[in-house]
Amino acid sequence: xxxxxxxxxxxxxxxxxxxxxxxxxxxxxxxxxxxxxxxxxxxxxxxxxxxxxxxxxxxxxxxxxxxxxxxxxxxxxxxxxxxxxxxxxxxxxxxxxxxxxxxxxxxxxxxxxxxxxxxxxxxxxxxxxxxxxxxxxxxxxxxxxxxxxxxxxxxxxxxxxxxxxxxxxxxxxxxxxxxxxxxxxxxxxxxxxxxxxxxxxxxxxxxxxxxxxxxxxxxxxxxxxxxxxxxxxxxxxxxxxxxxxxxxxxxxxxxxxxxxxxxxxxxxxxxxxxxxxxxxxxxxxxxxxxxxxxxxxxxxxxxxxxxxxxxxxxx
Amino acid sequence: xxxxxxxxxxxxxxxxxxxxxxxxxxxxxxxxxxxxxxxxxxxxxxxxxxxxxxxxxxxxxxxxxxxxxxxxxxxxxxxxxxxxxxxxxxxxxxxxxxxxxxxxxxxxxxxxxxxxxxxxxxxxxxxxxxxxxxxxxxxxxxxxxxxxxxxxxxxxxxxxxxxxxxxxxxxxxxxxxxxxxxxxxxxxxxxxxxxxxxxxxxxxxxxxxxxxxxxxxxxxxxxxxxxxxxxxxxxxxxxxxxxxxxxxxxxxxxxxxxxxxxxxxxxxxxxxxxxxxxxxxxxxxxxxxxxxxxxxxxxxxxxxxxxxxxxxxxxxxxxxxxxxxxxxxxxxxxxxxxxxxxxxxxxxxxxxxxxxxx
Numbered sequence: 001x002x003x004x005x006x007x008x009x010x011x012x013x014x015x016x017x018x019x020x021x022x023x024x025x026x027x028x029x030x031x032x033x034x035x036x037x038x039x040x041x042x043x044x045x046x047x048x049x050x051x052x053x054x055x056x057x058x059x060x061x062x063x064x065x066x067x068x069x070x071x072x073x074x075x076x077x078x079x080x081x082x083x084x085x086x087x088x089x090x091x092x093x094x095x096x097x098x099x100x101x102x103x104x105x106x107x108x109x110x111x112x113x114x115x116x117x118x119x120x121x122x123x124x125x126x127x128x129x130x131x132x133x134x135x136x137x138x139x140x141x142x143x144x145x146x147x148x149x150x151x152x153x154x155x156x157x158x159x160x161x162x163x164x165x166x167x168x169x170x171x172x173x174x175x176x177x178x179x180x181x182x183x184x185x186x187x188x189x190x191x192x193x194x195x196x197x198x199x200x201x202x203x204x205x206x207x208x209x210x211x212x213x214x215x216x217x218x219x220x221x222x223x224x225x226x227x228x229x230x231x232x233x234x235x236x237x238x239x240x241x242x243x244x245x246x247x248x249x250x251x252x253x254x255x256x257x258x259x260x261x262x263x264x265x266x267x268x269x270x271x272x273x274x275x276x277x278x279x280x281x282x283x284x285x286x287x288x289x290x291x292x293x294x295x296x297x298x299x300x301x302x303x304x305x306x307x308x309x310x311x312x313x314x315x
Numbered sequence: 316x317x318x319x320x321x322x323x324x325x326x327x328x329x330x331x332x333x334x335x336x337x338x339x340x341x342x343x344x345x346x347x348x349x350x351x352x353x354x355x356x357x358x359x360x361x362x363x364x365x366x367x368x369x370x371x372x373x374x375x376x377x378x379x380x381x382x383x384x385x386x387x388x389x390x391x392x393x394x395x396x397x398x399x400x401x402x403x404x405x406x407x408x409x410x411x412x413x414x415x416x417x418x419x420x421x422x423x424x425x426x427x428x429x430x431x432x433x434x435x436x437x438x439x440x441x442x443x444x445x446x447x448x449x450x451x452x453x454x455x456x457x458x459x460x461x462x463x464x465x466x467x468x469x470x471x472x473x474x475x476x477x478x479x480x481x482x483x484x485x486x487x488x489x490x491x492x493x494x495x496x497x498x499x500x501x502x503x504x505x506x507x508x509x510x511x512x513x514x515x516x517x518x519x520x521x522x523x524x525x526x527x528x529x530x531x532x533x534x535x536x537x538x539x540x541x542x543x544x545x546x547x548x549x550x551x552x553x554x555x556x557x558x559x560x561x562x563x564x565x566x567x568x569x570x571x572x573x574x575x576x577x578x579x580x581x582x583x584x585x586x587x588x589x590x591x592x593x594x595x596x597x598x599x600x601x602x603x604x605x606x607x608x609x610x611x612x613x614x615x616x617x618x619x620x621x622x623x624x625x626x627x628x629x630x631x632x633x634x635x636x637x638x639x640x641x642x643x644x645x646x647x648x649x650x651x652x653x654x655x656x657x658x659x660x661x662x663x664x665x666x667x668x669x670x671x672x673x
Contacts, residue, residue, distance in 0.1 A: 140330070144333045144334055151614050152644065156633055156645075276511045291500070294494075
């Protein structure tokens, strides 16, 4: 019996929870009632759908080609000449580019978050479960990595690989490299969190009994411990994707992330200081996309945290 | 406590060495070093280029370059002036060109002896560059830290006092919003509104440009400080107000608050004298890392506002592959981080006697 079930039983004795509901059912029911989280989920889902369908929308709804440049049509205002959000400095349709940029920004953040989550969870469970020298070494590595000013670490890696003019490797310069190194540098927080949780789970009765009946360490770690980390995983995923979108946009803004002609919400803002007088929407809209997405992801993370927390009392 | 501090400081040594090796390796392994960046000039002859490479020592294996950075070159045999002749070292004097006079050894002292090397692009000691940039970075960092504290703490207290009210809701939403807004975009928008549209505030830089390059005292150029300080403080305002609120709510439940109320003290006295003072304890421990974080500079904010600080010089040096400057900024930031965490741990134990050093 986990402490969480115990908590629910305690609450049910007090008459605050209906008896006979699993933690998952309870969490889902709470989530359904949390209107703010639902709205945030819908917004994120819509943005993902729009980005995924960018080629279709571009062709059948907007009737434009987002790669075609036309200097004579640069800096068109909103709704001019069939361009709903106007055009950018090279005369490309801004809305279509925004949708394609969403593919890149969301795609990078989602995959990098999953990568760092996989690394973080595996290392966290292993160090928490085994402890000893392995734990010491990995914890030292994490504290070393965390002592480097994090944005400089990203800058150095990015300047060495992605924007290096002497490196002729299209794979290493593409968005996949960005995913790889954001993921490879971002797992430390998750590892710490999972390690702490594993340390406490390790001493629980159900783990001891699993070991007593002869379950292998792998089985104990990944069949018995891991399901108990599900709520942490969901929350971390939502928050990680949000902060990764911020990091990627900052890097791309400085010209060290996603490289033109590929668009991301961050690199669409590069040099936008020079657009102040010509097209203000070029400065405002990509930033708003980032803010809305990240805000919704943080709200989702918070909502899930409240929903799975057995101490939350239903109104 | 002395023993604990000493042990933590000793533990920091391998961490710092690890960081410097990691950063050096990352930069050194990438193709196209500083020579390539320096020799964009098509008029430069190949032998000049070769000589430059020898002088900078970029043809040597990375571990040798790292050792030279760490320990200097007075003790090792290599060609420090790029004339194709190996110099001596103070350990082994050699006479490579047989003129009867042993070659002079190199002059680099290495980081361990306080020599940060020279900037490849600015052609002057890195230490000078850092020394020039530190005041600007501290100016911006301290002002934003103060703004974060002076706004964040009272907001947190009020939100806790009026828990569930409209003020609590608004500040909670603002805090999440501050966390979700990309710093660079917030900077851009503020420059757009206050600099470009309203023309109330300057659009960047630390002071109006002067012939001497210096800046007048801070009181005469406060308008330059407003926007970057606010942008850099948003994170702090969000964090401090949320933590202060949580910590205040913890304190409110304590017996001595009820006692204070029962004594008949006014609401303000209970909240601020009895409550907020104790609620500040956990927030105070954040100060260590925050103060330390100042020394790393704020790369994005400084870049947006053309603020001549460490963060901005770090960004431009990374792009120019000016290794020595990058290493100095990274190591400075790392040392500050380590000391910051140490201070916050010590502070925590000093404030709360229930915590023991172990």
